[in-house]
Amino acid sequence: MELDDRDLDSGQKHYKHVERLPSVVESDCEIEKEFANLSIMNLNRHLAVLENDYLYHISLEKSERLRKAFSDVKFVCMGGSPKRMHQFAHYIKEEIGFQLPIGVALQNISEESDRYAMYKIGPVISVNHGIGCPSISILLNELIKLIHYAGCKDVTFFRIGTCGGVGVEPGTIVVTSEAVDGMFRAEYRQIVLGKEQVRKTKCDEKLVQEIVDIGKKFENKEGIEKVTSGKTLCANDFYEGQGRLDGAFCDYNAEEKMGFLRKCRDNEIKNIEMESLCFSGLLNYANIRAAVICVTLVDRLNGDQVVSHDLNLQFQERPFKLVAKYIKEQLKTK
Numbered sequence: 001m002e003l004d005d006r007d008l009d010s011g012q013k014h015y016k017h018v019e020r021l022p023s024v025v026e027s028d029c030e031i032e033k034e035f036a037n038l039s040i041m042n043l044n045r046h047l048a049v050l051e052n053d054y055l056y057h058i059s060l061e062k063s064e065r066l067r068k069a070f071s072d073v074k075f076v077c078m079g080g081s082p083k084r085m086h087q088f089a090h091y092i093k094e095e096i097g098f099q100l101p102i103g104v105a106l107q108n109i110s111e112e113s114d115r116y117a118m119y120k121i122g123p124v125i126s127v128n129h130g131i132g133c134p135s136i137s138i139l140l141n142e143l144i145k146l147i148h149y150a151g152c153k154d155v156t157f158f159r160i161g162t163c164g165g166v167g168v169e170p171g172t173i174v175v176t177s178e179a180v181d182g183m184f185r186a187e188y189r190q191i192v193l194g195k196e197q198v199r200k201t202k203c204d205e206k207l208v209q210e211i212v213d214i215g216k217k218f219e220n221k222e223g224i225e226k227v228t229s230g231k232t233l234c235a236n237d238f239y240e241g242q243g244r245l246d247g248a249f250c251d252y253n254a255e256e257k258m259g260f261l262r263k264c265r266d267n268e269i270k271n272i273e274m275e276s277l278c279f280s281g282l283l284n285y286a287n288i289r290a291a292v293i294c295v296t297l298v299d300r301l302n303g304d305q306v307v308s309h310d311l312n313l314q315f316q317e318r319p320f321k322l323v324a325k326y327i328k329e330q331l332k333t334k
C-alpha cells in the first residue's frame with residue numbers, strides 16, 4: 001500500500017489503496033468467514049483489506065492503540081450540540097462513578113477534526129452529531145468502523161435529542177417507535193450510485209419498552225418527567241420541512257400547516273426532529289441496538305417558535321437522566 005507524502009507532512013497518514021480493492025475482496029473467502037462471525041451486519045467488505053483507515057471527521061486512526069483504548073465501549077450516546085454532549089459526558093461520569101486519573105480532565109478526543117466533539121467515559125462515548133441526516137450519517141459511518149476496529153461487543157447507540165412535539169406537552173420525553181419521513185414512510189432513503197437505497201427505520205421494540213418502563217418507574221422523580229413512545233417524523237429542514245410558518249420561505253397557509261400536523265397526530269406521530277431516520281436506518285442495517293430519545297421543546301399544534309432558553313436547557317437534561325438510568329442498570333449486569 002502506497003503512502004501519500006503530502007498528507008504525512010500535515011501530520012495525517014493517508015494511504016492510496018482504492019484501485020486494488022474490488023478483485024481482492026471478491027475472491028477472498030477468508031474475509032467472508034471473518035465477516036460472517038461479526039455481530040455488525042452488512043459491513044463493507046473492503047474494510048478487511050484496508051490496512052490503514054483514518055477516521056477523518058473524528059481524528060482517529062485504525063491501530064492497535066485505538067483497539068486497546070476503545071475495546072470496552074458499550075454505549076454510544078449522541079446528540080446535536082457539542083456543549084450538550086460535553087455536559088452529558090460529565091453527567092454520566094458522575095452517574096456511573098467513573099474516575100479519571102488525578103489531574104486529568106475530560107478531553108475532546110476529536111478536537112483536531114473540529115467537526116464533532118467526542119468524549120470517552122469508561123464504557124460510554126458521548127459525541128455530538130450536528131444537525132440533520134448528512135451530518136449524523138458521516139459520524140455513524142466512522143463510529144461503526146471505530147467499534148468494529150476496536151472489537152467492541154454488544155454496543156447500544158442512543159440519540160439524546162430535542163424535538164418539536166405533536167399534541168404532547170413541552171418537556172415530554174418521546175422514545176421513538178419508528179422514524180418516518182415527510183411522506184410517513186418508515187424508510188431511510190439515500191441516493192447511492194444514482195439509485196435509491198432504502199433502509200428500514202422501525203426501532204428495537206424491546207429496547208423501546210425497556211426505556212419506557214424505566215421512564216414510568218422514575219416518572220416525576222429525579223428530574224424524569226412524562227415519558228411516552230410514538231412515531232417520530234424526521235425532516236430535512238427545521239422550517240418548511242417541519243411545516244413552520246416562521247421560516248424565510250412559506251408557500252402554504254396556516255390552515256394547510258395545521259391540517260398536516262393533525263394528520264401527523266392521527267398517524268401516531270408524537271414528535272418531529274431531523275436525524276432519527278438516518279440513525280435508525282443505518283443502525284438497523286448494521287444490526288446494532290439503538291434508540292432515539294428526544295424531549296419536546298414546543299407543541300407544534302400550538303405554535304412554531306422555540307423560545308425560553310433556560311427552560312430548554314432544563315428540558316435537554318431529561319433524556320440524559322433516562323438514558324443514564326438505563327446505562328446504570330445495564331452496567332450492573334455486564
Ligand SMILES: O=P(O)(O)O[C@H]1O[C@H](CO)[C@@H](O)[C@H]1O
Binds near residue numbers: 160163
Ligand atoms: O437537539 P438536537 O439533538 O440537535 O435535535 C434537534 O434539534 C435540531 C434543530 O434545532 C435538529 O438537529 C433536531 O433533530
Ligand SMILES: O=c1cc[nH]c(=O)[nH]1
Binds near residue numbers: 162163238272274
Ligand atoms: O421543533 C423542533 C424543535 C427542535 N428540533 C426540531 O427539529 N424541531
